Structures are given as structure tokens and as C-alpha cells.
Amino acid sequence: MRAWAEFVLRRRRWVIGFWLLVMVGGAAAAGAVSNRLTIDFSLPGQPGTEAAHKIKALVGNGGDTAPFIVTVTLPAGQRITGHEAEVARTFTAVSDKVADVRVVDEAVTDDKAFRTKDDRTAYAMVFYRFDPSPTQKLLTAPIRAAAAGAAPAGATVLVTGEDALASGGDDGGGPGVLGETLLGAVGALAVLAFVFGSFLALMPLVVAAASILGTFILLLPITYLTDVSFIVQFLVALVGLGVAIDYSLLLVTRWREERDHGRDNHDAVVVAMQTAGHAVLFSGVTVAIGLLALVVLPVPFMRSMGYGGALIPLASVLSTLSFTPAILGGIGPRIDWPKVRHEHRASRAWSRWAAMIVRRRWFAAIGSLALLGVLVGVLFTAKIGQASSASLASSGPEYQALRRLERGGVPTGVLTPIEVLVDTDRAQPVADRLAEVDGIARALVPSGQASNRDGRSVIVLVPAHETVNSKSVDVVRRVITTTHGMTGVLGVTGLGSAQLDFLHAVYGNFPLMLLVIAVLTFVLLARAFRSLLLPLKAVLLNLVSLAATLGLMVWFWQDGHGSDTLFGIQATGAITFWIPLMVFAFLFGLSMDYEVFILSRVREEYDGARTTDAAVIEGIGRTGRLVTCAALILFLAFAALASGPGTDLKTLATGLGFGILLDATIVRSLLVPSLVSLFGRWNWYLPGWAARVLRVRPSPARVEARPAPPLPEPVG
Numbered sequence: 140m141r142a143w144a145e146f147v148l149r150r151r152r153w154v155i156g157f158w159l160l161v162m163v164g165g166a167a168a169a170g171a172v173s174n175r176l177t178i179d180f181s182l183p184g185q186p187g188t189e190a191a192h193k194i195k196a197l198v199g200n201g202g203d204t205a206p207f208i209v210t211v212t213l214p215a216g217q218r219i220t221g222h223e224a225e226v227a228r229t230f231t232a233v234s235d236k237v238a239d240v241r242v243v244d245e246a247v248t249d250d251k252a253f254r255t256k257d258d259r260t261a262y263a264m265v266f267y268r269f270d271p272s273p274t275q276k277l278l279t280a281p282i283r284a285a286a287a288g289a290a291p292a293g294a295t296v297l298v299t300g301e302d303a304l305a306s307g308g309d310d311g312g313g314p315g316v317l318g319e320t321l322l323g324a325v326g327a328l329a330v331l332a333f334v335f336g337s338f339l340a341l342m343p344l345v346v347a348a349a350s351i352l353g354t355f356i357l358l359l360p361i362t363y364l365t366d367v368s369f370i371v372q373f374l375v376a377l378v379g380l381g382v383a384i385d386y387s388l389l390l391v392t393r394w395r396e397e398r399d400h401g402r403d404n405h406d407a408v409v410v411a412m413q414t415a416g417h418a419v420l421f422s423g424v425t426v427a428i429g430l431l432a433l434v435v436l437p438v439p440f441m442r443s444m445g446y447g448g449a450l451i452p453l454a455s456v457l458s459t460l461s462f463t464p465a466i467l468g469g470i471g472p473r474i475d476w477p478k479v480r481h482e483h484r485a486s487r488a489w490s491r492w493a494a495m496i497v498r499r500r501w502f503a504a505i506g507s508l509a510l511l512g513v514l515v516g517v518l519f520t521a522k523i524g525q526a527s528s529a530s531l532a533s534s535g536p537e538y539q540a541l542r543r544l545e546r547g548g549v550p551t552g553v554l555t556p557i558e559v560l561v562d563t564d565r566a567q568p569v570a571d572r573l574a575e576v577d578g579i580a581r582a583l584v585p586s587g588q589a590s591n592r593d594g595r596s597v598i599v600l601v602p603a604h605e606t607v608n609s610k611s612v613d614v615v616r617r618v619i620t621t622t623h624g625m626t627g628v629l630g631v632t633g634l635g636s637a638q639l640d641f642l643h644a645v646y647g648n649f650p651l652m653l654l655v656i657a658v659l660t661f662v663l664l665a666r667a668f669r670s671l672l673l674p675l676k677a678v679l680l681n682l683v684s685l686a687a688t689l690g691l692m693v694w695f696w697q698d699g700h701g702s703d704t705l706f707g708i709q710a711t712g713a714i715t716f717w718i719p720l721m722v723f724a725f726l727f728g729l730s731m732d733y734e735v736f737i738l739s740r741v742r743e744e745y746d747g748a749r750t751t752d753a754a755v756i757e758g759i760g761r762t763g764r765l766v767t768c769a770a771l772i773l774f775l776a777f778a779a780l781a782s783g784p785g786t787d788l789k790t791l792a793t794g795l796g797f798g799i800l801l802d803a804t805i806v807r808s809l810l811v812p813s814l815v816s817l818f819g820r821w822n823w824y825l826p827g828w829a830a831r832v833l834r835v836r837p838s839p840a841r842v843e844a845r846p847a848p849p850l851p852e853p854v855g
Contacts, residue, residue, distance in 0.1 A: 140420075144412035144464055148405060151465035158349045158462045165352020168359045169372075175362040176369040177271040180440055180717070185640035186619075190630025194560055197592055200241050201266035205301040205555055205634045207278060209233060209286050210262045210540045214293040218258040225291040230263040232289035234589065237281050239268040243599055247585040252601070255547020262544060264556060264599065265300075273369040279303045279537070297540035301554050301634070304531035304541065305785060319779040320351070320376040326775030327384050334768050336479025339391060342466055347383035350451075350458040354379055357450045361443075368440040370721075371447035373788065377780040378725065378795075379451045381773035382426065382732075386419045386459040388772070389736060392482060392765050394467050395475065399483035404472055408464050416460055418739040421667045423456035425660055425735065426728030432656045433724050437644050444721065452728065485760030493759035496812045497752050503813035507805050514687035514694075514801075521693045523646070523719070524608030524638050526786045527712035528554055530702075550580045552602030557618055557633040559598040565627025566596040576621055578603050578614030595629065606635030608713030615639060641716045649720070656727060657682075666833045667735065668742055669825050672818060677734045680814075684730055684806045685723055688798035689714075692722070695797070696790050708786055715787045722794040729773065729795075730802035733766045737807060741815065751819050755812050763808065770803030 147154055181203060182188045191202030211229050213219065219226060227246040234242040244263035245253040254261050267278055279298045287296040324344055331340035354375045361367060393415035397407035430452075433445025496503045528551060532538040545551065557579075561569050566584050574582035581601040590597045606612045615635035622628040657678050664674035692714060695701045699710025741758030745751060774796045781792035815822055830837040 140413050140416050141409055143460070144409045144416070147461055147464045148408060148468040151468045154461050154465040155469075158353075158458065158465075161353045161356065162349050165349075165355045169352065169355040172355050172359050172362060172367075173372055174274070175359075175367070176273050176372060177366045177440075178273050178275075178369050179271040179366055180637070180641075182438055182637070182640045182644050184437065185644055186630065187632045187636030187640045190558075190560055190632035190636070193630055194558060194597055194632065195268065197560070197595055198241055198590060198597060200239050200268040201558055201597065202632050203637060204267055204269045206243075206264040206266045207282055207298055207300040207303060208262055208540065208544070208553055209265055209282055210260055210295075210297045210299070210543065211286065211290055212260040212295040212297075212543065213291060215259075217291075217293075219254050219261050220258055222291055226261045229286050229290045229294075229296070233263070233265055233282055233285045236285040236288075237265075237267075237278060240278070240282075241266040241589045241597075243583060243585045243590070247587050247590070248583045249586075250581065250583060252549075252581045252583075255544065255549060257547060260543055260547055262549065262553070264553060266558075271366070277302055277306055279306070297536050297543075299537045299540035299544075299554075301525075301528065301531070303537040304528055305526075319373070319783055320380060322782065323377055323380050323776035323779035326779070327380065327772045330768050330772050330775070331384070331388070334388065334392070334480070334764070335395075335475070337475045337477055339395075339471075339475045342391065342463070342471075342474065343384045343387035345466075346387040346458050346462050347380050347455075349462055350383035350455045351376055351379040353458060354450045354454040357454060358447055361446055365443060365446070366439055367443040367447055370440075370788075370791075371444055373780055373783060374444070374448055374725075375451055377776045377792075378448070378729075378773075379455065381776035382423075382452055382729070383455040383458060384772050385732060385769040386422070386455050387463050388769055389419060389765060390415045390459055390463050391467065394471065396482035396761075398472070398475075399481050405468065408468050408471075411467075412460065412464055414739075414743065416464075417667075418735050419456060419459050421663060421739075422728075422732040422735045423452040425663060425731045426452035426725075428659045428663070429656055429724050429728035429731075432652045432659075433720070435652050435655060436648055436720075438641070441645065441717065441720065445724070448725065485757055486764050487760075489763030490756055490760035492763065492808070493756040493812055496759075496809065497755055497816045500813040500816040503809050504817060507809040507813070508683075510805060511683055511687045511810075514690035515683065517690035517694050518686055520697075521689065521719075522608040522610050522697060522713040523642065523716050524606075524610075524612065524713035525634070525715050526790075527607050527710075528605055530699075530709045530711040531786060533707065533709060550601060550603050551605040552580055555602065555606045555634040557600040557602065557606075557615060557631060557635060559600060559618070559622065559631050560629040561596055561598055562627040562629070563591055563594050563596045566591075566598055569622070569625060569627060570598050572625070573598070573600055573618060573621060576600075576614070576617050578617065602635070606633070606638070609638070609642065611635075612638050638716055645716075645720060652720075660727075660731065662833070664731075664735070665825075665829070666835055668738055669830070669833075669835050669837060670742075670823055671825060671829060672821050673738060673815075676814060676818075677731065677738070680806055680810060681727055681730055681734070684802050685726055685798065688722065688726060688794060688801055689719055691797045691801065692719075692790065692794045695793065706781075706789055708789070711786065711790070715790060718787065718791050718794060721791055722798065725795060726798040726802070730798065730806070733770065733803055733807045734811065736766055736769070737762050737811060738815075745823065751822060752816055755815050759808075759812055766803055766807055770799050773799045 194202035230244045283298045394411040427449040430448035570582040580603045583599040612635040702708045744754035744757045777792045777796035825837040
């Protein structure tokens with residue numbers, strides 16, 4: 140690292156010029172990347188996905204989409220009975236005027252289930268062809284316009300459905316990627332101004348901007364090789380902002396410390412790179428490992444988030460270890476004005492806190508583990524699936540349409556019907572048999588070319604309840620079991636089937652993903668800390684912290700303790716199937732950052748001939764404020780992300796925010812120092828065979844006395 144620091148300092152103008160070019164190129168690449176992202180949650184090779192592809196190939200729509208529901212309510216005093224032809228023409232207008240849709244209603248099924256019990260409202264299911272482009276607009280407005288233009292005089296036309304409810308009729312919502320990034324940057328600037336008390340607070344933001352734009356440059360060629368999820372752009376902007384600032388914050392803080400100890404600017408940069416820069420490198424690789432583990436999952440959109448996400452810490456490391464020292468080596472001392480804060484001694488408050496934890500290590504360890512245990516217990520009540528319709532909207536025409544149907548006795552299963560592809564000559568017998576499956580309210584056999592082509596037909600099953608979580612999809616399992624081996628059945632698909640496929644494909648491979656992350660992280664940290672116990676503790680604590688975070692998400696979102704107060708969203712009833720894995724992949728690395736920040740400094744102090752307890756006190760005193768501020772910056776970035784559109788994005792953002800705060804407070808401020816103090820000299824144990832494998836030098840044996848550590852003397 141010293142040789143690299145000297146290289147950067149000798150050629151700092153070239154390095155700065157390079158990063159300025161990266162920022163210009165990244166600004167252009169960001170727009171190109173955004174236009175090439177996709178919205179595709181398909182699972183190639185899974186039964187539901189294969190059945191969906193067959194249905195789309197046959198009739199051109201449906202299969203892997205939840206249909207829109209268009210309703211026609213006649214004026215008071217009028218009934219659907221006697222107006223069937225007019226209502227039928229209304230729904231026919233939708234199929235005629237909206238491209239690539241299939242309308243299933245009373246006219247094509249001869250089933251009065253498409254009316255409410257008061258006989259005033261009729262509805263139709265509109266299956267559409269999914270467009271993976273993130274710029275594609277919902278069909279809510281075209282469907283409503285087509286139906287309204289042909290509706291009976293005085294009738295009210297509304298459109299609802301899973302997608303319509305989730306959007307509230309607005310495809311936008313939120314301030315957008317740029318707006319969210321600016322919100323996060325403003326919050327970060329406030330924290331940095333508090334930390335540095337000088338114009339130096341602006342420098343990590345400049346480095347973060349270079350990192351984010353550099354990530355977009357790296358991401359652009361990947362979009363030509365494979366589909367990349369639209370979610371990646373939010374992660375690059377917001378997670379990239381937080382991570383790059385955190386890394387730069389660590390390096391700049393150590394540079395200031397060395398300057399305050401009397402080193403000249405050149406030597407201060409070199410020492411900061413040798414110490415804090417080393418920690419940044421290991422932290423970035425750890426975060427990247429957690430995200431790259433997503434590529435072992437057989438799901439394209441999760442893999443794309445693994446590829447794209449791993450670029451974030453790598454770009455952050457590159458910018459922090461080159462752009463930051465180049466700036467510090469030139470104008471660093473001049474922009475560190477007015478220097479309100481100094482780094483020549485450890486924080487008095489954090490040193491006293493660490494001393495208290497060391498003195499009461501058993502109490503701190505047991506208390507924090509008990510709190511985490513309670514949150515982990517909540518996780519066992521988790522339901523994996525999608526947000527319920529009740530949580531998607533609480534007002535608006537989409538909400539009104541759904542409530543009208545529910546009051547009229549229409550099951551919420553119309554939002555998530557099951558589609559069954561069958562041979563046409565077996566359609567009615569198969570439908571009759573599936574109508575007997577527990578949990579199926581209606582089995583519909585639509586007539587007409589829209590649902591019947593080339594000797595094959597699409598049967599539509601309406602569950603009694605929407606199939607949106609790991610508990611409510613039991614009816615889908617029963618349908619799949621019933622159709623297994625049934626003559627003429629070619630496949631079963633729908634939203635519930637997709638969830639079953641995801642649970643099998645993704646969570647079935649989760650142990651492999653977990654093993655890959657744990658082993659690689661253990662080896663990396665064992666080399667960084669020259670210890671076997673510290674990396675084992677770090678991996679186990681990370682897993683406990685992540686489980687507690689997911690438990691907190693279940694309590695907040697699934698059970699609704701706070702989601703309505705903060706976001707106006709009722710209890711979701713489930714956690715969207717892909718979110719826990721994303722939270723795990725990101726938080727495993729991000730929270731490990733703080734472990735590396737703290738223990739790298741503790742290790743450094745221990746190597747400087749301090750006892751373990753003294754090293755813990757000094758290490759926390761030096762890093763406590765830094766870790767807290769770094770966590771606050773990331774939290775503010777995630778808070779900005781939570782202002783984006785959609786319940787899923789808010790759930791992901793709050794989950795990441797919860798995890799960062801929980802990890803920085805309970806885990807890193809309480810549990811880590813107490814356990815390191817409890818383990819004593821065993822923290823540094825590294826047998827000779829392990830040292831040879833890791834190619835590091837083991838610590839010499841040292842006997843430590845264990846008197847109660849004194850509280851630090853007040854600093855005048």
C-alpha cells in the first residue's frame with residue numbers, strides 16, 4: 140500500500156485528471172444505462188415460467204402477469220340484468236382498442252360470477268403482455284379510456300389490479316434517482332460538516348460522485364451482455380453514495396490524525412493509506428463478496444443485482460484509494476479550514492463508553508444478545524411473497540374499485556388468478572375437476588379465439604383469496620398437485636405459481652449462497668486480522684444481526700407496526716420474496732465494514748503493545764464517532780431511497796436502514812467490544828499451520844493481566 144500511495148502522490152495531477160474524465164464519461168453513461176435496464180422477475184427453467192412462456196406464445200399475453208380488473212357500475216336504480224349486451228360491448232371495446240390483451244368476462248364464460256351481489260357492478264379480467272422496459276407505462280389509462288368510451292350512459296368505469304394498486308395510477312412517484320441522490324448527499328454533507336468542522340466535508344462528496352459515475356461506466360458494458368434489473372440504478376446511486384463517503388471518511392480522518400501528530404502532509408497521506416487504506420481495501424472486497432454470491436442463484440434479475448452491486452464497492456475502493464490521496468496530497472491542508480475539530484487524541488466520550496463496556500462486559504454481551512434474540516424470534520413468523528392488496532393503496536380510484544368488488548362479494552383471488560394451459564378437448568373436464576380443489580372459488584373456461592388456439596385453451600381459476608404470500612399459495616400447490624399426471628394439462632402458472640418457483644429456485648439455493656459468503660469472508664478476515672476467532676465471531680455476529688434486521692422488517696412491514704405511521708401503508712401481510720435476499724447480500728458486506736473499521740484499529744493498538752482491554756478502549760475511542768457517522772450517512776442514503784415509488788422499494792430501503800442502525804449501535808458499540816474483551820488473548824490466536832496457509836505472520840504469545848480498566852482521564 141505504501142508503494143501505491145507514493146505512486147499516486149507523485150502523479151496526483153494525472154490521477155485527478157483521470158477521475159475528472161471519469162465523471163464526465165459517467166454522466167453520459169448513466170443515461171445510457173438507465174435506458175437499457177429491465178423489469179423482469181422471470182425464473183427460466185421453472186415450471187411456472189415455462190407454462191407462462193407457452194401461454195404467451197399461444198395467445199400473446201398473460202401467463203406471468205396479474206391481470207387488470209376493469210369495473211362498470213351502473214347508475215342507482217339500474218341493474219346489470221337487462222343491460223348485459225351493453226356491458227359486454229364495454230369490455231369488448233377494451234380488447235379491440237388496447238393491443239395485446241385478453242379479456243375474460245361474463246360474455247365469454249357465461250358465468251354470472253362477474254357481477255357483484257347487488258347486480259350493479261360487472262367486471263372483467265384483462266390479461267396483458269408484459270413489457271420488461273422500465274419506461275413502459277401501465278395500461279390503466281388506456282383500459283379505462285377504452286371502456287369509458289363504450290360504457291352505458293351514466294356508468295362509472297374504474298380499473299384496479301395488483302399493478303394499478305401498487306402505482307396508485309401513477310407510473311412515477313418519488314423524486315427519481317437523481318433527486319434521491321441529492322437528498323442523500325445533503326444529509327451526508329450535514330454529517331460530514333459535523334465530523335470535520337471544515338471545508339474538507341465537501342471532499343468525500345466529490346469522491347463519492349466520481350465513484351458513482353465510475354460505477355455507471357463499468358455497468359454499461361454489462362447491460363449489453365445480460366439483462367440488468369432497474370433496481371440496480373437506485374443501488375448504484377444511493378448505496379454508492381454511502382459506501383464511497385464512508386471509505387473516504389475513514390481515510391481522511393486517519394490523515395487528519397497523522398497531521399495532528401506532527402507528520403508532514405506527504406507522510407500523513409502515506410501512513411493513512413497504509414492503515415486506513417488497508418481497512419478500506421478489505422472492507423470493499425468483503426462487500427463485493429457478499430454481492431457476488433448472488434450470482435450462484437439461478438435467477439437472472441438477482442444475478443444482475445449481484446454483478447451490478449459488486450461494482451459499487453469496487454468503484455468506491457478505487458476512487459477512495461486514488462482520488463482521495465491525490466486531493467489530500469495537493470490541496471488537502473488548504474481545504475481543511477476552519478479546523479474546528481482535531482484528531483490528535485481519541486474521543487473522550489467514546490473512550491469512556493468503551494471503558495464502561497469493558498468493565499461490564501458480561502452485562503453488555505448478555506443484554507445485547509437477548510435483544511437480538513427477541514428480534515430473531517420475530518423472523519420465524521415471516522411470510523414470504525408479495526404485499527397484500529390492502530397495503531398497496533388506501534385511496535384513489537383503484538382502491539375504490541377493489542373495495543366495491545369486495546363489498547359485492549367478489550373474492551380477492553380475482554387479483555391473482557391461476558392460469559392452466561390444457562388441450563381444448565379436455566378444457567371442461569379439467570375445469571370441473573379443478574373447481575373442486577379446496578380454495579378455488581371459480582373455474583372458468585373462456586370461449587373465443589382470444590383464449591383458444593391451435594387445439595389448446597387457457598382455463599382461468601379464481602382463488603377464494605389473493606395468493607400473495609408463502610401461506611396463501613397453498614391453494615396453488617393443491618392445484619399443481621391435482622393436475623400432476625392429469626390428461627391434457629400442459630402447465631400451471633400465475634402470480635402464486637411464480638412465488639412457488641422463486642421459493643424453490645432461490646431459497647432452495649440459499650444455503651449454498653450462505654456457505655460461499657461465509658467461507659470467503661472468513662478467509663479474507665482471518666488474513667486481515669491474523670486471527671481465527673475474530674473472523675469466526677464476525678461472521679456469526681453478522682448472521683445474527685441480519686436475522687434480527689429481517690425480524691424487525693417483519694414487525695414493521697408485515698405486521699404493520701409503524702408502516703402506516705411513517706409511510707401511510709397498512710400491514711403488507713408478507714415480505715416481498717426477493718427483498719430478504721437483497722437485504723442479506725448488501726448488509727452482510729456493509730455491516731462488515733464497521734467490523735473491519737473497528738477491529739483493524741483494535742488490532743493496530745494491540746500490536747503496539749497494549750493489552751486487549753486497552754486496545755479495545757483506544758480502538759473504540761478512535762473509531763466510535765467515525766463508525767456512528769458513517770452509519771448515519773448510509774442511513775440517510777437509505778432514507779432517501781425510501782422516498783422512491785412503490786412499497787417494495789420502501790421495504791428494501793427501510794430494511795437496509797434498520798440493519799445499518801442496528802449493527803452500528805447494538806452490535807458494534809455493545810456486542811463487539813464486550814466479546815473482544817471477554818475473549819482476551821484468544822482473539823489473537825493463530826496457529827502456525829493457519830499462518831502458513833494464510834501467508835501471514837502470527838502474533839507472538841503474550842500473557843495479559845486482567846485488572847479492571849480505569850476510566851480515561853478527562854481531557855482539558
